[in-house]
Amino acid sequence: MTISAYIDRFEGDLAVLYLGEDDKMKKVNFPKSYLPENVGEGDYLRIDISYDKEATEKAEQEALDLLKDD
Numbered sequence: 001m002t003i004s005a006y007i008d009r010f011e012g013d014l015a016v017l018y019l020g021e022d023d024k025m026k027k028v029n030f031p032k033s034y035l036p037e038n039v040g041e042g043d044y045l046r047i048d049i050s051y052d053k054e055a056t057e058k059a060e061q062e063a064l065d066l067l068k069d070d
Contacts, residue, residue: 005045007035019047 008016008027015032018025039045 001049003047003049005047007039007041007043007045009041017045 003019004021006018006025008018010016010032011029013032014029015035017028017030019028020026035045
């Protein structure tokens with residue numbers, strides 16, 4: 001899934017982004033350090049989101065292993 005994001009402004013270490021389409025945009029605060037270099041207010045971004053099955057399964061196994069140690 002790819003989401004369109006608009007950089008509205010920067011507030012300290014955060015970027016205020018508007019995600020989604022015009023009539024359904026949602027405001028989110030996003031760490032500025034995760035943004036590409038040389039982007040600024042008024043720029044548009046594409047954010048790709050995907051499910052990480054491997055990391056999920058690893059975290060679940062680690063949690064189960066911790067429960068077994070009790």
